[in-house]
Amino acid sequence: MTAGDHLDALRSYYERAEERERLSRACGALEFERTKELIMRYLPPAPAVVADVGGGPGRYALWLSALGYEVHHRDVVPLHVSQLEEERGDLPIETAVGDARSLDLGDGSADAVLLLGPLYHLESRADRVVALDEARRVVRPGGHVFAAAISRWAARHDAILLKRVYRSVPETLALVAGVERTGMLPPVSPGSFFGYTHRPGQLRSEARAAQLDVVSLVSVEGAASLLTDLDERRQSAEDWEVVLDTARATESVPELLGIGPHLLATCRRGIE
Ligand SMILES: C[S@@+](CC[C@H](N)C(=O)[O-])C[C@H]1O[C@@H](n2cnc3c(N)ncnc32)[C@H](O)[C@@H]1O
Numbered sequence: 001m002t003a004g005d006h007l008d009a010l011r012s013y014y015e016r017a018e019e020r021e022r023l024s025r026a027c028g029a030l031e032f033e034r035t036k037e038l039i040m041r042y043l044p045p046a047p048a049v050v051a052d053v054g055g056g057p058g059r060y061a062l063w064l065s066a067l068g069y070e071v072h073h074r075d076v077v078p079l080h081v082s083q084l085e086e087e088r089g090d091l092p093i094e095t096a097v098g099d100a101r102s103l104d105l106g107d108g109s110a111d112a113v114l115l116l117g118p119l120y121h122l123e124s125r126a127d128r129v130v131a132l133d134e135a136r137r138v139v140r141p142g143g144h145v146f147a148a149a150i151s152r153w154a155a156r157h158d159a160i161l162l163k164r165v166y167r168s169v170p171e172t173l174a175l176v177a178g179v180e181r182t183g184m185l186p187p188v189s190p191g192s193f194f195g196y197t198h199r200p201g202q203l204r205s206e207a208r209a210a211q212l213d214v215v216s217l218v219s220v221e222g223a224a225s226l227l228t229d230l231d232e233r234r235q236s237a238e239d240w241e242v243v244l245d246t247a248r249a250t251e252s253v254p255e256l257l258g259i260g261p262h263l264l265a266t267c268r269r270g271i272e
Pocket residue numbers: 014019023053054055056057058059074075076077080098099100101116117118119120121122
């Protein structure tokens with residue numbers, strides 16, 4: 001696939017406009033809540049400057065801006081930029097179409113950079129390291145870069161174990177074995193999600209290749225992502241806290257890092 005074809009495929013996937021609601025339910029809600037708490041462990045207090053690169057329709061940008069942060073949002077899909085423009089109301093979020101590999105943001109201009117999406121879609125290691133290197137350039141010395149990746153085993157857990165897609169698409173079983181070998185996730189059915197999946201050590205190695213210090217590398221959702229009744233559990237404060245606590249208790253266990261769908265590397269730009 002040429003770079004232009006890849007971008008067209010990415011835009012047409014996201015133009016189905018499902019991304020806007022993804023973090024509002026089930027495992028997406030767990031991802032959102034956990035990612036926010038993981039970010040908050042390292043983010044300086046507001047008002048600080050945050051670049052949200054690959055920010056999608058802007059759930060994190062809206063959350064941070066409402067807390068008083070100065071947010072600069074970039075995404076390669078124009079629809080996501082216009083969705084955020086519609087939703088931001090009076091919040092002073094600056095947004096534009098932009099590619100994580102070549103940002104129009106100044107050197108050291110942000111106190112923190114969110115990179116919660118581009119690494120899912122950049123298929124070559126060289127491109128992923130360029131995106132991480134751009135994030136390092138944009139963050140100030142001593143600032144943090146939060147880089148998310150999809151776990152290598154996410155497709156098996158989601159498409160095979162949870163959704164039993166092999167019943168309607170038998171080739172899914174072989175396809176998932178290929179994902180685990182190569183990392184490349186093709187669409188399981190026409191028009192479905194496609195991207196790149198990481199082993200935990202690979203994410204660590206790519207961040208290091210971009211001269212970032214990896215401060216922590218965790219599973220965002222952990223084993224709770226395998227529960228089919230997460231929305232019901234969210235209705236009970238006690239049940240939801242147990243879900244979150246389980247994710248916290250197991251987030252850094254090396255043997256369990258790949259069990260949830262997302263990995264989060266918190267990285268720091270050294271002080272030169
Ligand atoms: C699954 S969405 C995640 C959106 C949001 N950050 C979140 O976590 O909810 C992945 C996002 O990365 C964006 N993206 C993919 N490749 C990119 C690139 N090279 N530069 C900028 N954005 C990119 C996509 O357009 C999409 O909005």
